[in-house]
Amino acid sequence: MARTTGSHSQITGPRVRAVATELFAQHGYAAVSMRKIAAEVGVQVGALYNYIPDKQTLLFDLMQEHMDALLAALEDDPDRPPIERLNHFVRFHIRFHHGRSDAVFIAYMELRNLTPENFARVEQLRKRYEDSLQAIIEAGRDAGVFRVADAKIATLAIIAMLTGVTTWFRSGGRLSLDEIEAQYWQLVCGALGASSEAS
Amino acid sequence: MARTTGSHSQITGPRVRAVATELFAQHGYAAVSMRKIAAEVGVQVGALYNYIPDKQTLLFDLMQEHMDALLAALEDDPDRPPIERLNHFVRFHIRFHHGRSDAVFIAYMELRNLTPENFARVEQLRKRYEDSLQAIIEAGRDAGVFRVADAKIATLAIIAMLTGVTTWFRSGGRLSLDEIEAQYWQLVCGALGASSEAS
DNA sequence: ACGATAACTGAACAGGTGTTCAGATCAAGG
C-alpha cells in the first residue's frame, strides 16, 4: 500500500514540525533521526521530504519561526515612560516563553547545529530582540529613572535571568505565572535601581 | 604497526578527556563520534577504550568532575555577614566559570543525553550548589539586609543571570573580568534590594 | 465515472555509529 486513508498535507505538514519541535527539544537535534520523527508522525521516512527539503532546513525553519513570532508579538511604544516599557517587556517575555518551552529550548541549545549562514540569520534576529530591551534600558537611564553602569551588560543579564524561567517553571507548581511575573518584575526593577511600585 | 613511539597512558588519558570536553561543547555530545575524538587525540578508536568504559560514562564523568570541582572550590563562611557571603559568591561564580566555558556548556546543555541515573546524580550536585546560594539569600533576608519575596526564585534568577556571562564573555573584549564582576555585583545587589557599597 | 495528481510506501544508496578483540609493538623491571 502507499497513500493511507485520510492523510492530508494540511495535517501531516504541521504535524511534522510539531513532532520535530518536541523531539529536538527532548533529545537534541543530532540525537533525533528522521526515522524517529517519521515514526512519531505515523509515516514512512520518505514522506517527510514532501514537507521539508532536508533536516538542517527543518531545524532552521523552527528557529526562525520562533524568533519571528517573538519579534512580531513584542509591542514596545517608545513614547511611554521607560518604567512602563520595561514592565511590559518583562511580563511579555515570561508569558510568551511560557508554553513554548520546547521552541525556546531549541532556539538556545541548537545554535551550534546550524550551518554558518543559518546561524548568522538566527543570531541577527536574537540581536534585534536584545536591542529592543537595551533601548528601553538606555531610555530609562537617560531619563534618570534607571541606575545602570552598562546598558549592554544589564540587557544580557536580564534576558538570561528571564529566560531561565522556562527551564524550571511548570504550570501547577508552587507559584502561579502571575506570581512569577510579579517576583521577576521586582528583581529586574531592583537590578536597574528603579522602584517597582511604579507602573 | 601498533603502539607508537612515545605514547603514554599519562598523556593519552587526560588528552582524551580534554579533547572530548572541547568537541562536546562545540558540536554537542550526540554529534561527536568516538572516531572524531580519536582522530583529534591522534589515535585509533579502539585505543580510547583503554581509558573510558563507554561514551556515556565519558560524558557523565566530565560533568561530575566539573560539578565536584565547583562545589569543592566554593568557600562559604556562614559566620560572616550575608552581604559579604553574597559578594564572595557572585565573584566566585563568575571567576570559576570563566575559562571553563566548555565544561559549563556541557554541564548545562548535555543533561538530556545522560541516562536517568546519571542525570539524577548530576542534578543532585547542581541542587547542592543552588542551595548554598539560597542559604545566603535566606540569611540576608532574615537579617533584614535583603528584600526578597521568594528566596528560591531569587536564587534561580541570580544563577541564571550569572551563568549567562559564559555565553558571551571572552577575554580581551570591551570589558575586563574585574569590570564584569563589579557590574554583576551591582545588579545582584539591586535585585535583592541591598546596597552595593558594602563589602 | 474517470483521469490527474497529491500523498505516501518500500527499498536502496553510500557512508557512519559505538563497541570488541586478536595481534602487533614499545617501555620498563629484573
Added chain:
DNA sequence: CCTTGATCTGAACACCTGTTCAGTTATCGT
C-alpha cells in the same frame, strides 16, 4: 638482554544515518 605487560592498531560486528526515487494508492475536480 629478555620477558612481561601496558599500549595501541586494524579489522570486524550489527545496526543506524540522511536522502532519493520508482511505483502505488487515495482524493478531488470535472
